[in-house]
Every structure is written in structure tokens, then in C-alpha cells.
């Protein structure tokens with residue numbers, strides 16, 4: 443094609459007439475498509491809820507990930523703007539935008555990894571469980587789309603309450619006959635990121651040198667940092683243990699209160715989500731020894747889901763590790779976590795089974 447024809451073709455796409463149209467019709471989304479020469483080896487990743495507080499920085503950071511060759515950005519609002527914006531970054535991934543339910547199938551078809559930060563966030567005074575009524579339905583709809591269009595994809599579920607949305611997703615996939623427990627992972631990486639940061643502060647270390655396993659779930663007392671298993675090996679006074687455990691458990695609330703009605707953690711969450719997604723992609727690529735905590739189907743306790751360290755491989759969470767030795771403080775914490783988790787898991791299961 444002649445250069446002037448190429449320019450004419452591209453500029454013809456750059457005059458949006460109806461920002462609510464999907465990528466087949468929306469000029470900006472088509473413009474992003476036509477930039478998409480792609481061909482680079484890598485994985486196809488979809489972000490559902492890409493225009494949100496987490497979704498936008500997450501989209502930007504995934505566009506920077508060299509393991510991603512195709513990036514699909516889906517939302518029920520503002521997908522065209524975010525897509526146009528992110529698609530101008532001179533990194534390898536091809537970016538395509540998808541707007542609204544009629545576009546969900548195209549957004550998901552062929553994806554290797556689907557990351558879901560769709561749904562409402564907390565305001566001060568709310569618990570994560572207070573989000574259940576709205577987010578449960580959103581997660582159900584999106585997971586029905588995954589079951590239909592990319593049943594083999596790995597799913598990273600961020601939408602709260604994670605302790606219930608992961609069981610919801612599992613039930614949707616079971617109903618559709620596509621459930622692979624290894625491929626459904628609730629993202630608890632932000633708890634690990636916070637734990638590494640807060641523990642490093644107390645120890646006077648660089649957080650990048652610190653590794654704290656955080657087990658259980660992702661809400662209040664279900665978030666259980668195992669401070670007895672911190673690397674590098676160290677010890678804490680009872681006061682330090684109490685301070686660190688509470689701060690890690692209440693990390694989300696700390697941000698919700700500081701944002702004072704403007705939402706919950708978005709930037710640190712996008713960072714954590716990308717860190718976790720990158721580990722999933724490295725596992726998919728066949729890298730050995732990729733281990734991180736996630737909320738998965740589990741036989742580590744008597745609960746059907748539980749967060750512990752898992753080994754990530756081509757099949758997703760290929761191995762779920764045991765808790766390891768706990769001290770008395772952690773054993774007490776574990777019982778509290780299990781009690782609350784049991785209720786949240788059952789609530790999720792009943793939402794689909796009812």
C-alpha cells in the first residue's frame with residue numbers, strides 16, 4: 443500500500459463519532475487495531491474492568507510486559523479512551539479495546555490469561571463483603587463469558603470480596619463444564635506486597651529482600667501473615683507481631699480511609715496484579731520454580747478454598763503447598779481466619795447454586 447493511502451486509512455479512523463460503540467464500529471478502537479501489526483511471540487491477555495481505578499494502571503503496566511503480545515481491554519464504560527491512550531505506548535503488545543456486553547465474546551476469544559478488576563470498590567465504613575451484592579453478579583457474567591469464549595485461560599480474580607468471588611467463579615465454571623481448579627486464582631498478591639513492605643520497615647531492610655508468606659483469604663482476619671516464616675529468617679517481639687499482623691490485615695482499610703470516599707487501593711493493586719500476572723505468564727512459558735501465594739481450590743485445610751503458596755506452571759497453580767510450621771499466635775489466627783472464610787465461601791457457592 444502507498445504511504446499516502448496508509449496515512450489516509452489511519453486518519454480516517456481518528457474521528458470518533460460515537461464513543462459508546464464497540465471496536466467493530468468505534469474509530470478509536472479501530473485505530474488501535476490497525477496499529478496492531480503484532481506477530482511478536484507472547485501471550486494474549488484480557489483485562490476486564492480495564493477503565494477503572496485498578497484497570498487503567500494495570501493496562502499500562504501490562505502493555506509494558508514483554509511476555510504480552512496481545513492486550514484486550516474490556517469495560518462497560520470508557521474502554522475506547524483507555525485503549526487509544528495505552529495503544530500509543532511504543533512497546534510490543536498489540537492493544538484492542540472492547541466496550542460493553544456485546545463485545546465480551548470478542549474480548550475473550552483466544553486469551554491465555556484473563557485478569558478481572560471489574561466491580562465496585564469500598565468506601566469508608568464498608569467491609570469487602572458489603573460489595574457482594576453488586577460484584578457477585580458482575581463476576582458471574584464475566585465468568586460465563588470466559589467459560590464460553592476462553593475456557594482454557596488462566597483467570598486472575600481481583601474483584602472483591604475475593605473470598606466469595608472465587609467460589610462464585612468456580613461454580614459458574616462447574617455449571618458450564620469447564621472448571622479447572624488449577625486455572626482459577628484469587629489475587630492476594632497485594633497482601634504479600636504490603637507484608638513485605640511493612641516487615642522490611644520494621645527490620646530496616648530493603649523490601650525487595652524480604653519475602654513474607656500470607657495465607658488464608660483476602661479480608662480482615664482471614665489475611666494471615668506467617669511472620670515465623672519470613673525470609674531472611676528473623677524474629678519479632680510479641681508487640682511487633684501484633685502490630686505487623688494488624689497492619690497487614692487492615693492495609694486495605696488504611697487506604698480506603700486515606701482516600702476518604704474516593705475508592706480503595708488502585709496503584710499498589712495494579713502493581714501487585716502485574717507482579718502476579720507476570721509470574722503466571724512465566725509459569726505458562728515453562729519457567730521453573732515460580733512460587734507465590736494465591737487463593738485457590740485447596741486441600742491444605744478443611745475448606746474448599748484457601749490461600750497458600752502455589753507453584754505456577756503451564757497448567758496454572760500446578761502444586762498447592764502446605765502451611766508449614768506455625769507458631770501459637772499463627773495457630774490462633776488460623777482458626778479465626780477459617781471461621782470467617784467458611785461463611786464467605788459458602789455465600790459465594792450459594793449465590794450460584796440457589
Ligand SMILES: NC(=O)C1=CN([C@@H]2O[C@H](COP(=O)(O)OP(=O)(O)OC[C@H]3O[C@@H](n4cnc5c(N)ncnc54)[C@H](O)[C@@H]3O)[C@@H](O)[C@H]2O)C=CC1
Nearest residue numbers: 491493494495496518559560561562563600601602632711
Ligand atoms: N484483590 C485485591 O487485593 C483488591 C481488590 N480490589 C477490588 O477491585 C475491584 C475494582 O476496584 P477499582 O478499580 O478501584 O474500582 P473502579 O470502580 O475504579 O473500577 C471498576 C471498573 O469495573 C468496571 N465494571 C463494572 N461492571 C463491569 C462489568 N460488568 N464488566 C466489566 N467492567 C465492569 C467499571 O466500569 C469500572 O471501570 C473492587 O471490587 C475492589 O474492591 C481492590 C483492591 C485490591
Ligand SMILES: O=C([O-])CC(=O)C(=O)O
Nearest residue numbers: 564632693694695706707
Ligand atoms: O480494601 C479494599 O477494599 C480493597 C482491597 O481489597 C485491598 O486494598 O486490599
